[in-house]
Amino acid sequence: xxxxxxxxxxxxxxxxxxxxxxxxxxxxxxxxxxxxxxxxxxxxxxxxxxxxxxxxxxxxxxxxxxxxxxxxxxxxxxxxxxxxxxxxxxxxxxxxxxxxxxxxxxxxxxxxxxxxxxxxxxxxxxxxxxxxxxxxxxxxxxxxxxxxxxxxxxxxxxxxxxxxxxxxxxxxxxxxxxxxxxxxxxxxxxxxxxxxxxxxxxxxxxxxxxxxxxxxxxxxxxxxxxxxxxxxxxxxxxxx
Amino acid sequence: xxxxxxxxxxxxxxxxxxxxxxxxxxxxxxxxxxxxxxxxxxxxxxxxxxxxxxxxxxxxxxxxxxxxxxxxxxxxxxxxxxxxxxxxxxxxxxxxxxxxxxxxxxxxxxxxxxxxxxxxxxxxxxxxxxxxxxxxxxxxxxxxxxxxxxxxxxxxxxxxxxxxxxxxxxxxxxxxxxxxxxxxxxxxxxxxxxxxxxxxxxxxxxxxxxxxxxxxxxxx
Numbered sequence: 001x002x003x004x005x006x007x008x009x010x011x012x013x014x015x016x017x018x019x020x021x022x023x024x025x026x027x028x029x030x031x032x033x034x035x036x037x038x039x040x041x042x043x044x045x046x047x048x049x050x051x052x053x054x055x056x057x058x059x060x061x062x063x064x065x066x067x068x069x070x071x072x073x074x075x076x077x078x079x080x081x082x083x084x085x086x087x088x089x090x091x092x093x094x095x096x097x098x099x100x101x102x103x104x105x106x107x108x109x110x111x112x113x114x115x116x117x118x119x120x121x122x123x124x125x126x127x128x129x130x131x132x133x134x135x136x137x138x139x140x141x142x143x144x145x146x147x148x149x150x151x152x153x154x155x156x157x158x159x160x161x162x163x164x165x166x167x168x169x170x171x172x173x174x175x176x177x178x179x180x181x182x183x184x185x186x187x188x189x190x191x192x193x194x195x196x197x198x199x200x201x202x203x204x205x206x207x208x209x210x211x212x213x214x215x216x217x218x219x220x221x222x223x224x225x226x227x228x229x230x231x232x233x234x235x236x237x238x239x240x
Numbered sequence: 241x242x243x244x245x246x247x248x249x250x251x252x253x254x255x256x257x258x259x260x261x262x263x264x265x266x267x268x269x270x271x272x273x274x275x276x277x278x279x280x281x282x283x284x285x286x287x288x289x290x291x292x293x294x295x296x297x298x299x300x301x302x303x304x305x306x307x308x309x310x311x312x313x314x315x316x317x318x319x320x321x322x323x324x325x326x327x328x329x330x331x332x333x334x335x336x337x338x339x340x341x342x343x344x345x346x347x348x349x350x351x352x353x354x355x356x357x358x359x360x361x362x363x364x365x366x367x368x369x370x371x372x373x374x375x376x377x378x379x380x381x382x383x384x385x386x387x388x389x390x391x392x393x394x395x396x397x398x399x400x401x402x403x404x405x406x407x408x409x410x411x412x413x414x415x416x417x418x419x420x421x422x423x424x425x426x427x428x429x430x431x432x433x434x435x436x437x438x439x440x441x442x443x444x445x446x447x448x449x450x451x452x453x454x455x456x457x458x459x460x
Contacts, residue, residue: 050364077370087365091383091458100379101369133460146365153369 001025002047002157002190007056009042016042018212020056024157024190029183031199031220032192034209035235040192041084043209044159047190048072048079061156077105080150084162086142088134088149094121095130098149106153113152120148124178140171144178151182158182160191196239200224208232251426256435262418263439269332269414270401273339277400278393280340281347288348289355299348306345312406314338319410335407339400346396353392354385387458394451398444415439 002024009017016039024030032040045051047058049065049072058065063075089097098117102108108116121127124144134142143163150158160179164172176198183189183202193199199206199220206223208216210231216223227233284303287295306314319334329337358381366376408417419436423429 045364048368050367073367073370073372076368079368081365081368083361083365083368085361087362089362089366089380089384091387101371104375104379105370149369 001059001061002188003057003059004043004047005057007043007046007058008054009039009046009051010054016212017046017053020214022207022214022217024188026156026188027186028205029187029189029191029203031203031206032190032209033194033196033199033206033223033235038209039212040209041161044081044161044190044192047159048076048081073105077153078156079159080153080155080157081159082143082146082150082161082163084165086139086146086166088137088142088145090134093131093133094126094137094145097134097145098152101149102152116152117148120152121145123151123181124148125174138171139167140174143167143171143175147175147178147182157188157190160189160193162192162194164193164195194239196224196236208235210235248425248427251422251428251431255422255426258422259415259418259435259439262413262415263443265332265412266401266404266414266440267443269336269339269407269412270404272336273343273404274397274400277340277343278347278397280344282351284344284348285351285353286355288352303345303348306341311338311342311403312409314342315406315410331407331410331412335404335410335412339404339407342403343396343400346399347393350389350392350396354389355381356385357388358385390451390458391455394448398447401443402440 002022004020004022007017007020008015020043032043034040042051046053047060047065049070053066060075060078063070065072065075088094089100092100095114095117098120099110099113102116103110103113106113118127118130121130124147126141126144126148129137129141129145134145137145147158147163163179164175167175172195176195179189179191179198180202191198191203201220203220205217206220207214208223208227208229208231210229215229216227216232223232224236227236284299287299288303291299315335315338318338319329319331322329322334362380362384363376366380367373371379404414405416407414408420411417413421415436419432422432426432
């Protein structure tokens with residue numbers, strides 16, 4: 001379970017997150033929507049400790065992420081993250097991309113790491129691309145490669161930071177399908193997304209961010225069907 | 241009648257061996273300087289990239305001095321002033337020290353560029369997988385950044401090898417010094433300098449060929 005209490009985050013003078021309280025339960029799929037610059041992505045970076053926080057607490061399975069002495073590298077193995085830019089390692093084949101972290105971080109023997117990698121690549125539908133270098137893959141395939149790479153660490157949670165925003169429209173579907181598959185398998189997921197269809201169909205809850213606060217949170221039917229806040233109504237009207 | 245005494249004698253086969261030995265010394269002093277200088281340069285480049293304020297105040301100006309002052313001046317100054325500081329170094333050691341620092345000052349900027357070439361998103365992706373700072377450095381930054389700046393590094397290495405000719409001013413008998421000795425004796429500067437050039441080419445060409453092949457393989 002991920003518990004966030006009274007989280008404040010500043011970039012210098014800029015107050016990005018203004019008191020976030022949020023629980024994400026095991027097995028839950030939470031979509032985070034909102035305008036660009038509303039602090040959605042920053043929240044994910046704070047959860048896995050890539051960004052320091054100035055106030056509040058974030059606990060992952062009872063471990064205080066930002067406490068002094070927390071082993072962030074160990075914690076991050078629980079928190080798979082997929083970025084807007086897929087960041088595949090260009091000097092490694094698809095298989096090596098996925099096998100690298102299991103080998104050097106989890107300490108698996110080479111053969112076992114390759115086995116794990118192969119399994120995850122098949123999982124995301126790249127079983128026929130094992131020995132291909134990233135630059136020979138499409139954006140959608142590279143993003144699925146990034147998902148496989150995160151899954152190979154056997155995380156308990158997956159954080160998706162606008163995983164489809166940088167993709168050509170015709171490639172968005174294959175990545176969303178992979179994310180759907182994970183959701184069906186019971187993975188706990190936080191998805192920052194602009195894909196309202198995905199948010200509506202797949203998530204258990206949707207959180208609407210506005211200027212650094214969660215203005216509204218609830219089941220997709222409520223958020224999309226009966227938005228309470230004025231800002232959310234405007235946001236949805238713009239998107240449609 | 242007595243034959244006239246001549247100070248000059250023509251080029252002999254043994255002179256070729258003399259030049260080959262000198263070429264070996266060129267290779268030796270440049271090899272030592274390039275290897276140690278590159279390692280040092282990578283360290284300096286990393287410090288420039290990471291150490292920000294402290295490094296930019298202390299290290300950067302120092303490296304600028306080594307990069308900006310002509311190598312021949314550095315060599316003469318170091319060779320003559322080192323004994324005053326209590327270091328009595330032979331021409332090889334003096335030359336190697338100066339060439340190493342010169343090489344390091346050039347590689348430092350190449351290395352800094354290589355680290356910067358691997359953007360923050362890529363490094364965050366690596367860290368998000370649980371890699372430590374050093375695992376990220378070793379498995380992500382080094383191979384990606386290293387390949388990006390490899391051609392520049394080869395350029396520096398070949399440059400240092402050619403610049404090692406300047407160590408001849410200290411009396412170290414590398415290729416250029418050997419050529420000067422032979423020219424004085426044979427009075428055939430054109431042939432000897434052509435030969436020396438051929439030796440330099442023979443030392444550089446395999447390196448540029450090999451690096452071109454490596455780059456081609458990485459580009460696949």
